[in-house]
Amino acid sequence: MEYRTLGRTGIRTSCIGFGGIPLTGLNGEEALGVLTAALSSGINFIDTARGYKESEELIGRSIADRRDEYCLATKTKVRGKDSILTEFETSVAKLKTDVIDLYQIHYVNTKEDLQGVLAPGGALSVFRRLQREGTVRYVGITGHNPAVLKAAAETGEFDTVQGAFSYIEKGEEVIRLIRYCKENGIGFIAQKPLAGGALLPAEAALRFILGHPVSVVIPGMLSVEQVEENSRAGDGRVTLTAREEEALEAVASGLGSRFCRRCYYCQPACPQNIRVGVILEFLGKAERPENLSLMRRWYAGMPIKASECTECGLCLPECPYELPIVEMLKEAHELLG
Numbered sequence: 001m002e003y004r005t006l007g008r009t010g011i012r013t014s015c016i017g018f019g020g021i022p023l024t025g026l027n028g029e030e031a032l033g034v035l036t037a038a039l040s041s042g043i044n045f046i047d048t049a050r051g052y053k054e055s056e057e058l059i060g061r062s063i064a065d066r067r068d069e070y071c072l073a074t075k076t077k078v079r080g081k082d083s084i085l086t087e088f089e090t091s092v093a094k095l096k097t098d099v100i101d102l103y104q105i106h107y108v109n110t111k112e113d114l115q116g117v118l119a120p121g122g123a124l125s126v127f128r129r130l131q132r133e134g135t136v137r138y139v140g141i142t143g144h145n146p147a148v149l150k151a152a153a154e155t156g157e158f159d160t161v162q163g164a165f166s167y168i169e170k171g172e173e174v175i176r177l178i179r180y181c182k183e184n185g186i187g188f189i190a191q192k193p194l195a196g197g198a199l200l201p202a203e204a205a206l207r208f209i210l211g212h213p214v215s216v217v218i219p220g221m222l223s224v225e226q227v228e229e230n231s232r233a234g235d236g237r238v239t240l241t242a243r244e245e246e247a248l249e250a251v252a253s254g255l256g257s258r259f260c261r262r263c264y265y266c267q268p269a270c271p272q273n274i275r276v277g278v279i280l281e282f283l284g285k286a287e288r289p290e291n292l293s294l295m296r297r298w299y300a301g302m303p304i305k306a307s308e309c310t311e312c313g314l315c316l317p318e319c320p321y322e323l324p325i326v327e328m329l330k331e332a333h334e335l336l337g
């Protein structure tokens, strides 16, 4: 396993990290197996979030007794002082730890949200307080909009930035962001590297990312086999063979016209408040048969379903990828509802 430095934190992390979202689909025994396999394969960066349902608890129950073997990152989407402190206490308890290595302000997707985070008394000031108290070592930010993340990076306030980067989400904005982070000592954590499992072969998709100056890439892993496959991509070879490149290109071009990048530009336009990007992400993930029942469960938990769409069409001009959102929402509801 290749190890890289997580920006100015100086922490040496395995270039393949562990993305904690899919743990929510596993039982305690399965989670233990997958997490143990991850540590055994040299993975030492575990990323989770308060919002990933049982993920934190499964990590705590499975590997808290090996806490000195991994860098632990979690995050919260809440912004108010009291709610952050409450969420933080819950995270620490579930993860069975005293210190969070990297605490991230989660899901900052608009300039307005970023301004609020940075404002006096905003979320960042609460994170700083936790840092002063010694329960948080470093502070990061996550989001889906590379322009907003770049603006966040430029403030110099964050030790890490976490954003989507993959063979099909490799636009100029995200490449500039990654370069900026590298040049300024900010760790870049690449999330959604397999586009929710749609981008295969996984090993090639991960090698593509590692050919860029990211610190760590965090694919989700549902089985020991997936841990092994993902770990192989961290062996230091970051140049794709012609055959790997061709295979990725074939999958990517198949996804192109129907793949939601979760940029959320369409979101404010929807009078029904449908979380289009989230529902379409579930739809994309459900294309892998082994993900279907989990996606149905996640969809069942959404308060506003795709069936609330009135077909008003207001979202359509907002989508830079010209996706047929209305049809895709119908498809999602039929498959997942």
Ligand code: SF4
Binding pocket: 269, 270, 271, 272, 273, 274, 276, 308, 309, 310, 311, 312, 313, 314, 315, 316, 325, 326, 329
């Ligand atoms: S077409 Fe549907 S998803 Fe799009 S804005 Fe209208 S109600 Fe929302």
Ligand code: SF4
Binding pocket: 259, 260, 261, 262, 263, 264, 265, 266, 267, 276, 277, 280, 318, 319, 320, 321, 322, 323, 325
């Ligand atoms: S539907 Fe289009 S605008 Fe909406 S989140 Fe997906 S890619 Fe972005």
